[in-house]
Amino acid sequence: MTPLFKKIAVVGCGLIGSSIVRGVREYGLAETIAIADANDAARAAIAELKLGDSVHADPREAVREADLVVVATPPAAIGAVAETIAEALAPGAILTDVGSVKESVGQAMAAAAPSGVHVIPGHPISGTERSGPEAGFSALFKGRWAILCPQPSEDAAYLAAVERLAAFWRGLDSQVELMEARHHDLVLAVTSHLPHLIAYNIVGTAADLEEVTQAEVIKFSAGGFRDFTRIAASDPVMWRDVFMLNKDAVLEILGRFNEDLQALSRAIRWGEADKLQELFTRTRDIRRSVIAVGQESAEPNFGRDRS
């Protein structure tokens, strides 16, 4: 089978970037793999792991003649990377990314890219709490959703590029969903950004208590807290960027969460047992739906330790 792409360039080779590189090689999705990473230690690790065919400090060197360029840096760096590499992008190339925020990132890429380059923002809903090139593995995307947020366009070449990128993600064993960027950002604010914010917050709260020692929190974490520590171990820079770039949607959803939490707090204070039980029964039903759609069976995924 002919590979989908002649040359893929992956700019930023952490958990996601290095997983893409591994998957591309394992499934034969591109003839050549070029990697760029600005970090010296990361490049040394990439060379050590023998990921890709070439490793570059300058992303322009990596993207030359690539027909697929995947920017896999932390979200806030994507716009600047696009500006840097713009001059070196080949006509007809696909420029995509893997950031957890799509509207602002997509606008930044579109503003930077020369005409003739197909900008298609993307986001694979997968990851672990680990980071760096060592943390990646080819099956990371297996059974997961990859969301693409194409620009509104009737252009046949652009639509063909979207289909080709969708085929690429399916080649990595993902399912593909097309979505408007703004809606993506709202959906992810609910299913990913708020859960991370809450987890970071609760772990921080627990660490700052005086009446309960940190040692006790750690020792007795099996009662639920431990799951939060795993989420709160996710990459700090990436998540900082997510909250900066998806501020409006996150604050909107956080506002709803706070209203509900105040109501719950009040129900506890006033001993409204029925109200609590009603909510707890309802949320249990939602869990059944999550299991029913088979999210659980697709391993490995976020929320499991592989360490």
Next chain:
Amino acid sequence: MTPLFKKIAVVGCGLIGSSIVRGVREYGLAETIAIADANDAARAAIAELKLGDSVHADPREAVREADLVVVATPPAAIGAVAETIAEALAPGAILTDVGSVKESVGQAMAAAAPSGVHVIPGHPISGTERSGPEAGFSALFKGRWAILCPQPSEDAAYLAAVERLAAFWRGLDSQVELMEARHHDLVLAVTSHLPHLIAYNIVGTAADLEEVTQAEVIKFSAGGFRDFTRIAASDPVMWRDVFMLNKDAVLEILGRFNEDLQALSRAIRWGEADKLQELFTRTRDIRRSVIAVGQESAEPNFGRDRS
């Protein structure tokens, strides 16, 4: 080896109760096992599963001549159970429980039990989000902590009973920690009760949104939300009781959580990226400690699906 107890009675045979029964049989910790459960369907399941040597609707029948009585009902029922069985308890018997709240439950048991019965409130820090007699398994307590909250006493017989109950939990492969009941309730408010409250709340918030459909929330739950749905699938009645019975500690810790969340929300609104990154880096370090103390290796445990 002579079993630790001649007869154990387990009152309430759900996830925890049935796991104790299975463990007692597997590890030979008692000669005879009597089970009481008020629920007809549960008793039918217990008989079907051939758990224990006898199954009773009336807990008084189960506890007669037992030298160890474990009340494993939802927390709010423990006091009433203790009152009911008081007349049937054998002199010198140990009366313990497994509830997630210890101060109020311990007081209720102590008030009900006749003198000569050793009341030792207990709490194994283990569980899954599943419930019912079918959900139990003998290794549930393996590598987990069991907390005992003995009453202040210098009585030699009482202290011997505490040691005997500790040996029982060690026999189920748990580690044992002694703690004051009030401190237990604060520690667990942090490591277990607040995490559950938050998880229930976030899943409820997500279910009520209009802009994002429930189908979307479920479909794209892999980004963090799914972990919360698992916690929010825990037994509704048990958790209702926990929040009713540990109200003060939960509201105190929830207050701290809220203060921190407001600060975090403000940092997002005003673009204070450094503040976010600092917190996210700090919480990552706590995760390392959780893994370092080996909580991760002790399986099965709360937070993993076994379905």
